[in-house]
Amino acid sequence: MLLFYLFLLYNLTYLPIFILFYMASFGEHLKELRSEKNISQSELADLIGMHSTHISRYERDLTQPTLEVIKKIAEALSVSTDALIYGSSDQQAKNKIKDTELLTMFNKVQSLEDKDISVIKSLISAYILKTDLQKNLNG
Structure with a gap:
């Protein structure tokens, strides 16, 4: 585990690539970003012209949105499509680095x-x- 932490510190520029191996799902990213913005599912749905279901x-990763819908969601949440699809580096690091x-x-x-x-x-x-x-x- 120490090597993992040292890798993170040593390779700051490669962190996003390394973290992709531990990537959460689109649904998890969407829920986390929506919650951070204090927007309900219904409010987000209204912002992008869809039903909250x-x-x-x-x-819940039961279906995947089209690229057009991803763009609308990203705009409504004021985030990049990359952050929505892959999660931000900060989110990913926080999820993996338990040593506060x-x-x-x-x-x-940084x-x-x-x-x-x-x-x-x-x-x-x-x-x-x-x-x-x-x-x-030593051996």
Whole structure:
């Protein structure tokens, strides 16, 4: 598990690709984003010109919306279609990183300047190299 956390910190730019392996369903993303916006299924349905039963079926992954409907839902929720389909990187990281202290650090690192992020990546890379070398020497 430690390697997973180190991977997340070391490969900040590759996090979205790595997290795709742990991707939730479209319905889960829709429900989470809708709930975050405090919009009911009925309200969302009204915003996109559909009946609320369609929203319910999408959230339960019983049916999949067309691309046109996905665009309308994304607009109504003020999110990108990528966030709706794949979930945001923040959502995915929060779902997978149970260590809240590490998650807080990860979020703080993302807000640093690029040069500072590079320094942190270098430090983590050096530490990983050190531990790998120790493992190889010890056995």
